[in-house]
Amino acid sequence: xxxxxxAALLEQAPAGVPEALDLVSGFDDLxxxxxxxxxxxxxGALAAIAGALEGTPLGSPAHEAVAKLSAGSVSREHLVTLAxxxxxxxxxxxxxxxxxCDAALExxxxxxxxxxxxxxxxxxxxxxxxxxxELAVTGWRGLDQGHVDGADRLVEALLADPGGRRLAVxxxxxxAELRASVPIGPAACxxxxxxxxxxxxxxxxxxxxxxxxxxxxxxxxxxxPLGVDVLEHGTAVQVLVYGVLETPTGTPRLVxxxxxxAKTDTISGPAVWRLLTAFPLLLTALAQQRSLELRDxxxxxxxxxxxxxxxxxxxxxxxxxxxxxxxxxxxLAPAAxxxxxxxxxLNEPVLxxxxxxxxxxxxxxxxNLRIEVDRxxxxxxxxxxxxxxxxxxxGVLRHxxxxxxxxxxxxxxxxxxxxxxxxxxxxxxxxxxxxVVKAESKSGDPVAVLRERxxxxxxx
Amino acid sequence: MDSSDEAWRLDPLARVLPAVRPRxxxxxxxxxxAEGRLQGVVSSGSDIERVxxxxxTAGSHGLSCxxxxxxxxxxxxxxxxxxxxxxxxxxxxxxxxxxRVARYLKVEVPEGSSLAAALSGSRDPAPAAxxxxxxxxxxxxxxxxxxxxxxxxxxxxxxxxxxx
Numbered sequence: 128x129x130x131x132x133x134a135a136l137l138e139q140a141p142a143g144v145p146e147a148l149d150l151v152s153g154f155d156d157l158x159x160x161x162x163x164x165x166x167x168x169x170x171g172a173l174a175a176i177a178g179a180l181e182g183t184p185l186g187s188p189a190h191e192a193v194a195k196l197s198a199g200s201v202s203r204e205h206l207v208t209l210a211x212x213x214x215x216x217x218x219x220x221x222x223x224x225x226x227x228c229d230a231a232l233e234x235x236x237x238x239x240x241x242x243x244x245x246x247x248x249x250x251x252x253x254x255x256x257x258x259x260x261e262l263a264v265t266g267w268r269g270l271d272q273g274h275v276d277g278a279d280r281l282v283e284a285l286l287a288d289p290g291g292r293r294l295a296v297x298x299x300x301x302x303a304e305l306r307a308s309v310p311i312g313p314a315a316c317x318x319x320x321x322x323x324x325x326x327x328x329x330x331x332x333x334x335x336x337x338x339x340x341x342x343x344x345x346x347x348x349x350x351x352p353l354g355v356d357v358l359e360h361g362t363a364v365q366v367l368v369y370g371v372l373e374t375p376t377g378t379p380r381l382v383x384x385x386x387x388x389a390k391t392d393t394i395s396g397p398a399v400w401r402l403l404t405a406f407p408l409l410l411t412a413l414a415q416q417r418s419l420e421l422r423d424x425x426x427x428x429x430x431x432x433x434x435x436x437x438x439x440x441x442x443x444x445x446x447x448x449x450x451x452x453x454x455x456x457x458x459l460a461p462a463a464x465x466x467x468x469x470x471x472x473l474n475e476p477v478l479x480x481x482x483x484x485x486x487x488x489x490x491x492x493x494x495n496l497r498i499e500v501d502r503x504x505x506x507x508x509x510x511x512x513x514x515x516x517x518x519x520x521x522g523v524l525r526h527x528x529x530x531x532x533x534x535x536x537x538x539x540x541x542x543x544x545x546x547x548x549x550x551x552x553x554x555x556x557x558x559x560x561x562x563v564v565k566a567e568s569k570s571g572d573p574v575a576v577l578r579e580r581x582x583x584x585x586x587x
Numbered sequence: 588m589d590s591s592d593e594a595w596r597l598d599p600l601a602r603v604l605p606a607v608r609p610r611x612x613x614x615x616x617x618x619x620x621a622e623g624r625l626q627g628v629v630s631s632g633s634d635i636e637r638v639x640x641x642x643x644t645a646g647s648h649g650l651s652c653x654x655x656x657x658x659x660x661x662x663x664x665x666x667x668x669x670x671x672x673x674x675x676x677x678x679x680x681x682x683x684x685x686x687r688v689a690r691y692l693k694v695e696v697p698e699g700s701s702l703a704a705a706l707s708g709s710r711d712p713a714p715a716a717x718x719x720x721x722x723x724x725x726x727x728x729x730x731x732x733x734x735x736x737x738x739x740x741x742x743x744x745x746x747x748x749x750x751x
Contacts, residue, residue, distance in 0.1 A: 152597070276622065283724065286731065297740045304603040306621070307687065316592045318601035321743065328740055360744040361604075362728055367741075387738045389731040393616075393682070395607045395746070405733055427737070434735040467739045471599050474742070502602070502745045528597050566609075574729070576612040581726040583636065 128232065128477045130492025136231035136524070136531055137494055141223040147216045148528060150176050154213050155323035161266025162201050170197040176212050185212050201264055203256050210330040213323070218468035224526050225463065228475055235378075239462040241341055241428050251284045251291055252333035255298065259330050267317050270309045278302035294332045296387070300360040301325040303392070320528065324471070331466070341464070343425035343433065348374035349442060350382070350419040350432070351450040352412060353476050354521045354536025355552040357399070357504040361392035364399045368413065368552075369476045369523065369536070371454045372421075372432070381458040381476065384409075384432035394573045396505040397558045401574045408439050413552030418442035430461025447537055448548060451478035451521050474523040479533065484515050489533075497532035499525075507551035508560060509535055516540040600745055608681060615678040617722045620691045624713060625679050628655075628722045629671040639671040640715035640722075645692045648708025655719045659712070666709045676703045 128136075153172025157165065165173075173196060177189040189212045192205035229236050258277050265274060282299050285291030301322065311317060352370040359365070367385040374380070386409065388402040403410060412419050420440045425433040455478055463472060479496065482489040487500050503509045514520070517538035525534055537550040558564050595601045618627035626642035631654075639660055641652040652660035652671050662669030668676065679688045680702055689696050689705075696705040 148597075272621075272623065286727075289734075292731075292734060293736065293738050293740065296738055300740070300744050307604055316596060318596060318598070318603055320597045320599050321601045321603070324599050325740075325743060328743075332740075357746065358741040358744050359746045360741075361607075363738075363741065363744070365738060365741040384735075386733050386735050387741065388733040389728040391725055391728055392607060393610070393612055396609060398609075402729075403733060431737055464739075469599075471742050472739060502600075504746055505606075528599065529594065570609045571611050571613055573609070573612050577616060577726060577729055580616050580630075581729055584638070585723055585726055585730065 128479050128491075130494060132231050132233070133491050133494045133496060136228060137496075139227070141227040144220045144223050147179075147220045150179055151213055151216050151323075152320070154209060155319040157266075158263055158323050158326060159267050159317050159319045161269050162196060162264045163269075164266065165197060165199070173197065173209070176209070176216065180212055180215060183215070185215055201260065203253075203260055206260055206263060207256070207330055207334055210327040213327050214331060214466070214469070217324075217470060218465070221463065221468040221470050221472060224470060224473055225475075228473065228524060228531075229460070232475065232477065233456075234458070234460050234475070236460040237430075237462050239428065239465065243465065251281065251288070252294070252335075254284070255281050255294060255333040256330060259326055259333070262326065267305075267319070267322055268311050268313070270305060270311065272306070272309060275302055275305045275309055278305075294329060296363045297325065297329050297332065299362045301329065303361045324469070341428060343427050345423040346372060346374060346426045346432070347422050347424075348372055348420075350384070350421055350439075351445045351447070351454065352416070352418070352552075353447050353451055353455070354523075354550065355413055355507075355555075356474075356523070356534070356536060357506040357551065359390075359395065359399065359504075362389060364388055364390050364402065366403060366409075366413075366552075366555075368409070369474075371450055371458055372426075373454075378459040379454050379457065380430065381455075381460045382426065382430045382432050384434045386434055391573075391577060394577070397554050397563060397567060398573050399506055400555050400557070401572070403555075406434065406436055408436050408441055409434060410552075410555040411441060413550070414555040416444055416446060416548075416550065418445035427464075428462065429464040429467065446548070447521055447550065448478070448519060448539060451476070470526045470528065473526050474534070475525075476521065476523050476536075477533070478519065478521050480519045482520075484517060486511075486515075497530065498522075499532050499534045503535070504551060506554060508549045508553050509538065509551060513538055513540050513549055516542070518546065600743065602745075605684065606746075608684075610678055610681040615674050617725055618675060618679045618682050619721070619725075620679070620683065620688065621721070622717070624718075625675065625688060625692055626713075626718045626721075627675045627679070628719065629674050632670075638719075638722075640718045641669075641671045641675045642713045642718060643672065643676070643692060643706065643708065644711065644713065647711065648692065648694065648706045649711025649713065650706075650708050651711060651713035651715070653712065653715045655715060657715055663710055666707065668703050668706070673703050676701075676706075 173193045177193045180186045188208045192208040285295035356367045365387040372380045372382045420442045482491045500511045517540045519539040521537040522533040522535040624642040629639045631637035652663045
């Protein structure tokens with residue numbers, strides 16, 4: 128990313144985004160205090176959301192839902208409609224931000240060309256919606272342990288069905304945060320945007336019949352990883368690889384692929400890689416900076432490779448910084464899937480070089496770029512000190528509601544006279560830092576301990 | 588409310604849970620704050636096949652410890668903690684931090700004192716079977732196969748950051 132590109136990204140903010148987010152805040156405020164306490168002020172905020180959607184297919188259902196809720200009648204369908212209205216506003220904010228980012232980076236993006244699926248499901252989804260409705264009526268500030276414990280049996284039922292897993296992972300993540308926070312005192316601060324996001328996602332996901340990947344196309348070619356992010360909460364961890372796919376014909380494509388494993392809250396840090404031993408090729412490619420040769424791997428319309436070890440082979444060593452320098456400027460980026468459009472989904476891989484580091488903000492050609500130094504995954508070697516000593520960084524640009532920031536995935540850092548590269552996936556086959564190896568051997572291998580316990584106690 | 592509070596309120600990736608501190612799992616493989624109790628499972632020191640289900644009730648501080656087959660622990664008499672309950676309390680503090688455990692159990696721990704010393708409850712057997720089945724459910728997460736399907740919601744979960 129050149130200085131001029133960063134300037135274009137930071138200098139003009141797309142119009143309408145703060146206004147859209149303000150409307151969303153009106154809904155979020157309602158969830159904080161509970162639908163049972165909807166006053167005139169909050170009813171007005173809801174009406175504004177419906178007003179903003181006037182003229183869209185959601186306009187009239189949103190008006191009806193707002194009228195009913197304001198009159199004190201709460202139904203599941205009206206809550207789903209409002210969750211959809213909220214998602215539409217955030218989707219619009221996402222689109223504006225992505226378009227702005229593409230223009231600044233001079234990045235070309237494909238168009239979405241799939242028809243929507245109208246299938247609506249039943250099953251555990253209805254029980255989940257009933258639970259979410261109870262949370263909404265009570266409000267975050269009114270919740271007690273009893274409300275939160277209700278999530279346990281829902282998650283259990285969802286996990287029994289492979290199609291329910293995505294929703295289970297989401298509910299488990301939300302419930303763990305609520306459990307640690309309730310009862311919330313009147314003076315305490317509430318993460319209103321975050322919990323409303325998770326609540327709305329769950330409400331909409333519970334309504335979907337399937338979580339299928341939609342139409343996919345088989346692709347054959349070479350995957351050159353750029354970097355890896357590790358996302359986790361107490362009972363799930365996702366390894367998300369950003370890369371460039373070179374095919375025999377056509378423009379190199381920006382893609383991502385990933386695997387998600389279930390875990391316990393006591394397994395974290397470098398130990399999580401041991402949950403992914405079913406994917407030795409992917410882990411080896413990450414640990415050794417190798418490319419991957421793919422044969423007929425399914426690629427979704429939103430640029431996700433459905434990872435399949437049986438259709439992959441390890442390729443040559445491929446330096447991600449070389450990939451970022453040579454291929455990233457000309458890649459074709461994928462369109463976002465309609466239901467996934469949300470500012471949080473913005474994660475645009477970029478290479479940043481020639482900067483001056485200073486804590487959480489780097490200077491590139493006189494412009495300040497905020498750096499996410501405090502949320503580095505504990506699964507890899509990146510630390511604030513390494514970032515400080517770095518001279519080049521591969522990261523993803525994201526937007527946190529108030530502005531753009533860079534989440535680092537890999538850095539080149541100077542030590543003495545040489546420059547060394549550090550990648551988030553360096554420890555995929557085990558930590559390479561002696562200090563980390565020592566700390567791990569001291570606390571023991573949590574995966575092995577729990578698997579031993581599971582083997583002895585589960586199958587009786 | 589200052590501006591950093593306001594930014595936190597509006598940050599979709601606001602950090603809510605503190606970083607998990609790694610702890611040895613061999614002695615106490617399972618600890619949780621749930622169902623109104625600090626409860627968990629403690630491996631027997633003498634028999635690899637046996638585990639103890641131990642719990643401390645919030646508020647009353649009722650103490651319970653028995654094997655998973657409901658045989659009472661011989662070490663729990665009156666108001667003093669058996670070695671299983673002591674291990675449970677220590678590991679809970681290691682995992683969640685003293686503040687969160689004390690807040691959940693509704694106990695005041697004077698500065699410089701320990702959680703175990705601040706508890707004043709007496710023996711009050713709680714159902715072991717329910718806790719044990721929650722432990723089995725916890726272990727069952729490790730049996731679930733990894734998935735390659737899209738789970739875009741994981742973008743909201745960035746982990747709690749490294750413990751430095």
